[in-house]
Amino acid sequence: MTRDRNTQHPRTARDEARRAYGQNFLTDPDAVARVVRAARPGPADLLVEVGAGKGALTEALAPRCRELISYEIDRHLVPGLRERLAAYPRARVVHQDFLTAVPPREPFALVGNVPYARTAEIVGWALAARRLTSATFLTQLEYARKRTGDFGHWSLLTVRTWPEVEWRLCGRVERTAFRPVPKVHGGILRLIRRPRPLLADPDQRAAYAHLVELGYSGVGGSLHASLRRACPARRLSAAFGRAGIGRDVVVARVSPGQWVTLVRELTAGSAPNR
Template sequence: MARHRHPAHDPRTTDRDRARRTLSQNFLTDPAAVDRLVRAARPHPDGLLLEVGAGKGALTEALAPHCRELIAYEIDRHLLPGLRDRLSHRPHVRIVHQDFLAARPPRVPFAVAANVPYARTSDVVTWCLRAPRLTSATLLTQLEYARKRTGGFGRWSLLTVRTWPEFDWRMCGRVGRRSFRPVPRVDSGILRLERRPRPLITTAPDLAAYRDLVELGFSGTGGTLFASLRRVCPARRLAEAFRQAELAQDTVVAFVSPDQWLTLFRVAVERSR
């Protein structure tokens, strides 16, 4: 009877095979999909652009003509020779053999564009949101993730609502699974985060108060959103906030849009400060 071999210990697999599995690599090979991602990213011709996981360089090569400087991060040493050879005629492209998540954000304005490994999507998004000089991030992610973060299911996530005053979240299209090699099990979505030129809440104390309100609302304390917020807001003022936001008092928190959250904050909290 043949023994089952785990891929990580199978002597018939190569280092390259194991790296592909470990790093969750699905290379974007469809030129039309590459072009859609570049158009969604809208790189500034005089700007700095960072790419997460350059892979074999298809997206890197397409992005290169649209920016002043491109720093492409690639953690897989097996891909570096081919990547550097492919981009050798682009002197403004720098290939960095490093985990992007370990990189320090630039101190000048910059954008991010990438075909993100599904397993690292949340970490890459967190890195981008924490980078003070990030202007935008255009990421090819698992379709479900992109839809979840942009209200695609009619529901809104805590992360999106919490960061909405500073970042616009939108989905810029769908990319079929057969645009990748190896072919993944699911389709992808183009997710774009764009820092607002002027935050929707302009002072640091008000922004902190908004975040606290959102965290409380998503905590589930009290059983309903209204009951949760009632812990910090007078009932009459909160009822008026729900009315102006066009929300029933039994509305489930996930179905409250970011714009409705702003109304709740401005009527129930900000005006009382």
């Protein structure tokens, strides 16, 4: 047992766990309902929950799906969770670090109020899970806005994955909806895996991946200057025009939809210098 510097009160094992795992429990019923609505669970769905915490979101999800698997790393919380879910035989609490879990072999949706410090790792896990149909995360608001273009610019991760995954911002959650109250507000981030990629042709997908990485390299300042290293000038300018992209635009200002149009134009079977 250690002592808190500000209060001089001893910190319990429970306090230490909360600090170690970055726990801010969602307690506001309206916020819970908003996350559930965004996740859109159905009676035939297999749901996996990241970090069940004290179970407010878990209990709201359990009656709305076929099966719920909730991961919780904190051993102090597991008995209370299992007691809270006793009325739902198809809900299971697993005492394990979610990031060490093996994704289900059948289609599943992911939901969770994620620890802010582990958001990138959890999103990476979701993107790598090939049977994932959707992921609905309560994250730091700034992260959710950044990944969905809400600041007016787009991150490399979002653009890189856009042909297969749609990123949506589904709302803001006030920081007072959590206990303890964090310093920042939350955002509801939803990832939806497309049934079919926007670029169905393997050559187009390869070209998209190559050009996106080249564009985000930053060489030349503007996106047009960066892509000139791989594309003839006249053809590139024509494709920019069809995609609605100015020649002086920096890469972060180009939306994923514009990227898809740009690559389709550049990979069309026409002469390089049309």
